[in-house]
Amino acid sequence: MYVLMYEYEVDATRHSEFERVYGSAGDWADLFGKSPGYLGTDLFRRVDETADRYLVVDRWSSEQAFLAFKASFGGPYERFSDQTRGLYRTEVRLGALETGHF
Numbered sequence: 001m002y003v004l005m006y007e008y009e010v011d012a013t014r015h016s017e018f019e020r021v022y023g024s025a026g027d028w029a030d031l032f033g034k035s036p037g038y039l040g041t042d043l044f045r046r047v048d049e050t051a052d053r054y055l056v057v058d059r060w061s062s063e064q065a066f067l068a069f070k071a072s073f074g075g076p077y078e079r080f081s082d083q084t085r086g087l088y089r090t091e092v093r094l095g096a097l098e099t100g101h102f
Helices: 012-022 027-032 063-087
Strands: 002-009 038-045 053-060 090-098
Touching: 002 063, 012 027, 012 038, 012 053, 012 063, 027 038, 027 063, 053 063
Parallel strands: none
Antiparallel strands: 002 053, 002 090, 038 053
């Protein structure tokens, strides 16, 4: 499995909209779901003093599956990325993890 992790800082007035778009049944998941290698998305919101921060975890069957998705859906991916950029203040890619290949 290949996992991508991102942290977002979201204005408190945009939490609901951000959760709708980035959640496990959200708009991003709908786009990713066009690929057979997509396994799902998990959305976490911090509950401490930094409650405006979210962690998004996208799961793919492999890095190759993610790259195949990007090759096939790169245009829609980039357009939707541009459209949703206003939902958050900051986006930080925390990294990619892989399991089962050691």
